[in-house]
Amino acid sequence: MSDETMTDAPSVLVCWTTVSEQEQxxxxxxxxxxxxxxxCVQIDAPIESHYCWDGRVCCETEVRLVIKTSVGQAARLKETLRALHPYEVPQIVMLRSVDVDREYARWVDEQTG
Known part of the structure; x- marks a missing residue:
C-alpha cells in the first residue's frame, strides 16, 4: 500500500480495555x-492478564472489550470510559486503523456521529 493510499484511506479507532467481570x-x-x-463493542472472555501492581506481579482473569469508534469520538470515548470504569487505573489503549473497508468506516461514522 502506498503512502498516498494510506493517507486517503478511511480511518476507524480501535480501543481496548479490560474489566474483572462479564457484567461490568x-x-x-x-x-x-x-x-x-x-x-461496536466486542467482549472477549476469559483472558489472563499478567502485570505488576503495587510492587508485586499479578495474574488475573479479565474480560476484554474491543471498541470501535470514529476518530472524532476519541476524547469522548476516553472520558466516558474513565467515568464508567471500575478500575483505579483503567487500560485505555487506542489505535488508529491503517486500512479499513470504506463501507465499514462509513457505518462507524454514522453510528457515532
Whole structure:
C-alpha cells in the first residue's frame, strides 16, 4: 500500500480495555452504544492478564472489550470510559486503523456521529 493510499484511506479507532467481570463489560458496552461514542463493542472472555501492581506481579482473569469508534469520538470515548470504569487505573489503549473497508468506516461514522 502506498503512502498516498494510506493517507486517503478511511480511518476507524480501535480501543481496548479490560474489566474483572462479564457484567461490568456488558454494562460499559451498553453505555458506550447508548451514548453513541462507540459503533461496536466486542467482549472477549476469559483472558489472563499478567502485570505488576503495587510492587508485586499479578495474574488475573479479565474480560476484554474491543471498541470501535470514529476518530472524532476519541476524547469522548476516553472520558466516558474513565467515568464508567471500575478500575483505579483503567487500560485505555487506542489505535488508529491503517486500512479499513470504506463501507465499514462509513457505518462507524454514522453510528457515532
Amino acid at each position: 463489560a456488558r454494562a460499559i458496552a451498553q453505555a458506550l452504544l447508548e451514548r453513541r461514542v462507540a459503533a
